[in-house]
Amino acid sequence: MEKGSPCKSILLLCGDYMEDFEAMIPFQALQAFGISVHAACPGKKAGEFCRTSIHILSGNQNNFERIGHNFILNKTFDEIELSKYDGLVIPGGRAPEYLAVNDSVVNLVSKFSTFGKPLAAICHGPLVLAAADAIRSRKCTAFLDHMEDYQVTVPFHSLQALGCQVEATCPYKKAGETCLNVVHDFEEGSQTYSEKPGQHFTVTLDFDSLNELKFDALVIPGGRAAEVLALDERIIEFVKDFMGCNKPVASIGHGQQILAAAGVLKGRKCTAHPAVKLDVVMAGGTWLEPTPVDRSFVDGNLVTAATWSDHPQFISQLMALLGISVSFN
The missing domain is CATH 3.40.50.880 (Class I glutamine amidotransferase (GATase) domain)
Known part of the structure; x- marks a missing residue:
């Protein structure tokens, strides 16, 4: 040359x-x-x-x-x-x-x-x-456990503390096995969040034992796990069935990628991590800007939030849909 x-x-x-x-x-x-x-x-x-x-x-x-x-x-x-x-x-x-x-x-x-x-x-x-609408009618490919640490553990233990029976399941793991979580945080001077290894979270229920009729609500954590789960037809069918029963569904962060893939956001109002806005809009949802960042939203049976800083309101709104309240003497 x-x-x-x-x-x-x-x-x-x-x-x-x-x-x-x-x-x-x-x-x-x-x-x-x-x-x-x-x-x-x-x-x-x-x-x-x-x-x-x-x-x-x-x-x-x-x-x-x-x-x-x-x-x-x-x-x-x-x-x-x-x-x-x-x-x-x-x-x-x-x-x-x-x-x-x-x-x-x-x-x-x-x-x-x-x-x-x-x-x-x-x-x-x-x-x-x-x-950019640059792949319409074009052939292409892409590559999409890693739940966000707080987004799975805080709702899990909070609901347990309220007396709820909470089961954690994963289509690729059996009860007693663990999923590796990740920690998402914003670093000063960065345009997006950083990622670090988090805790190991124990699965409590075999996915094959799952039956939406046995549960009163569904919680979908964020993190990068959603990218993989959104491609699993078993997950998609379960989410469709659950939403079809009009039971409470609470999804946070990147979890809304699964809702988008299941086609259940059309005509629904929701928020998510800002990086998931495209998924929400392309799935026919109405995007709600997560401002302030610790705000979550309710649309019928659907509760959505953007980040783990939303947890207090996110969990409180799910409690309301479940008819759970806390009283003090």
Whole structure:
């Protein structure tokens, strides 16, 4: 290959906690092939960095995440000129969750698609393509236990403290086995939450023993478990049946991805983690902005909340639907 000025130019769309390899390998490999690559992130300038995440396949149902490198950007997002680029690369990781609800990003990707420029998205990257309506009638693939620690343990123990019989089930585990939880927190200066290993949560009921008629309410925690569970037909059918019985359903964070996949949000009002807004809207739901962040909402038999900081109101609203109250002497 002859040395000289690059004959092609690629834009790499970045964000905090994009997957480490999925960003760095295209970035450096394409440069090695003689292609100019600009890495840009909305809200950041050239010389600033995005935190990456390292996703490692483990013995659990989902990948395990560790904090990766500080990836230095070489292009200011607000200075991007579409005409100067021949293609777009979108890494996966968790960055696409919030990039997909960023109007500036969606508009840019839509223009790349309209002009017929090559688009390459890996893992969770197609979320951004979907938001930009760039995969309609196109063939594509994507990769979606890791419940959020508080979002499963707080409702579980709170309802037990109220005298409820609470069972925890998972389609891939048997009673007595454990699911690895994750801890989601916001780090100062980051555009989205970080993820760390959490507690091991014990399953109490075999999934094959599940019967919606035996339960008065359903709670769906968030975290990345929802990505996997939303693809399981057994889960989808159970949620459909439960909602069809008009029994209370309380879902928090990313849990609403399961409701969206089950097709039960059409015409319903709900909130979720902001990264799940696209799922809610595309499923026909009416999006309720989680402002303030510790607010949850009720629509008929459905209680939804955005983050674990909503738990007091979230659990209180579920109690009301169940007809449970607390009295003091």
